Amino acid sequence: MILSKSILFSAVQPSGKLTIGNYIGTMRHWSKMQNDYHCLYCVADLHSLTIQDKNFSLRESILDTISFYLACGVDPNKSIIFIQSHVPQHSQLNWILNCFSQFSELLRMTQFKIKKTIKNNYIKNTNVGLFNYPILMASDILLYQTNFVPVGRDQKQHIELTRNIANRINALYGNIFTLPVPLISKYGSKIMSLLEPRKKMSKSDINKKNVIFLLDDIPSVVLKIKNAVTDSEKLSRICFDLEKKPGISNLLEIFSSITNKEVHILSEELKGITYSEFKSIVSDHLSKFLLQLQKSYFKYRCNESYLKKVAYEGAFKAQLKAKQTLNKINLKLGLV
Numbered sequence: 001m002i003l004s005k006s007i008l009f010s011a012v013q014p015s016g017k018l019t020i021g022n023y024i025g026t027m028r029h030w031s032k033m034q035n036d037y038h039c040l041y042c043v044a045d046l047h048s049l050t051i052q053d054k055n056f057s058l059r060e061s062i063l064d065t066i067s068f069y070l071a072c073g074v075d076p077n078k079s080i081i082f083i084q085s086h087v088p089q090h091s092q093l094n095w096i097l098n099c100f101s102q103f104s105e106l107l108r109m110t111q112f113k114i115k116k117t118i119k120n121n122y123i124k125n126t127n128v129g130l131f132n133y134p135i136l137m138a139s140d141i142l143l144y145q146t147n148f149v150p151v152g153r154d155q156k157q158h159i160e161l162t163r164n165i166a167n168r169i170n171a172l173y174g175n176i177f178t179l180p181v182p183l184i185s186k187y188g189s190k191i192m193s194l195l196e197p198r199k200k201m202s203k204s205d206i207n208k209k210n211v212i213f214l215l216d217d218i219p220s221v222v223l224k225i226k227n228a229v230t231d232s233e234k235l236s237r238i239c240f241d242l243e244k245k246p247g248i249s250n251l252l253e254i255f256s257s258i259t260n261k262e263v264h265i266l267s268e269e270l271k272g273i274t275y276s277e278f279k280s281i282v283s284d285h286l287s288k289f290l291l292q293l294q295k296s297y298f299k300y301r302c303n304e305s306y307l308k309k310v311a312y313e314g315a316f317k318a319q320l321k322a323k324q325t326l327n328k329i330n331l332k333l334g335l336v
């Protein structure tokens, strides 16, 4: 008997420079996953329209993001890499799902509450797209009959919403949508800000010292790690304790994720060293890792015609799948 592989979908919003949080929370898993699943990796450009900044080039950012997908080891011969706006079915399904979603459930979305209250120049416009965003995300996922969605912890609530919408429609019209399951790692699913380790590291942070960007130059990385907040215990103690030691725990999670070593093994190995020694070990490893990634990134980034070819071929394959789901729901709804 031939068992077909499960479908896996993930995406990144090209709304700014990618961070080590994006990599650790989701992208680092993608290349391994290609062997076990039918993978679709999407550049969620329509999501980026919720943020308007005239100094920002969405076009560049989309191509940057595809280059990072490739640099992280995603192989377009094994996975579908595509740009969301190249597959119009995302927006079409979005409208349908809107009509099966409740205003009150969207009001409960933590990401929306955070984004609408951020008081900085980057996001001071609470547009309807920002509110509606989780439903577009539900469309992304449900369009492909997705089984698994690897994401960081901040996206968990959006996937629960996706399941609720799918359940609601399935209850009315029969089994139309597969119920997606989030894949969230125990460690690394929420990398925190370097200076404020109780706050998520985010692309849009105005304080760039909080964030390691994947394209940061090495001296900046070393300096940012050196300045990262630890704690005021009299003796340095490297251990994982989110409550009492959020800064050290965060550095441990970063270190563990890029070395592929378990957090508890690292804590054992690092016993007795000072915080400053620990930081220089972390920045050494992180710098080596980033140099390698950047080298690969630039190789792809300078070849725009290749990036476009990957995206167009990906969109063609994605559309074939997307049309099937859209036809199925249109038929059930009585759209002729």
Ligand code: TYM
Binding pocket: 009, 010, 011, 012, 013, 014, 021, 022, 023, 024, 025, 026, 044, 047, 136, 137, 140, 141, 149, 150, 151, 152, 153, 154, 155, 188, 189, 190, 191, 192, 200, 201, 202
């Ligand atoms: P975005 O672009 O904000 O983030 C992309 C992915 O990175 C994860 N992430 C983090 N993980 C760990 N620590 C952090 N500090 C951190 N910051 C971000 C996010 O959880 C995410 O997995 N709405 C999504 C994009 C999207 C999507 C989808 C994802 C659109 N459609 C469908 C999955 C399925 C977003 O804005 O992610």
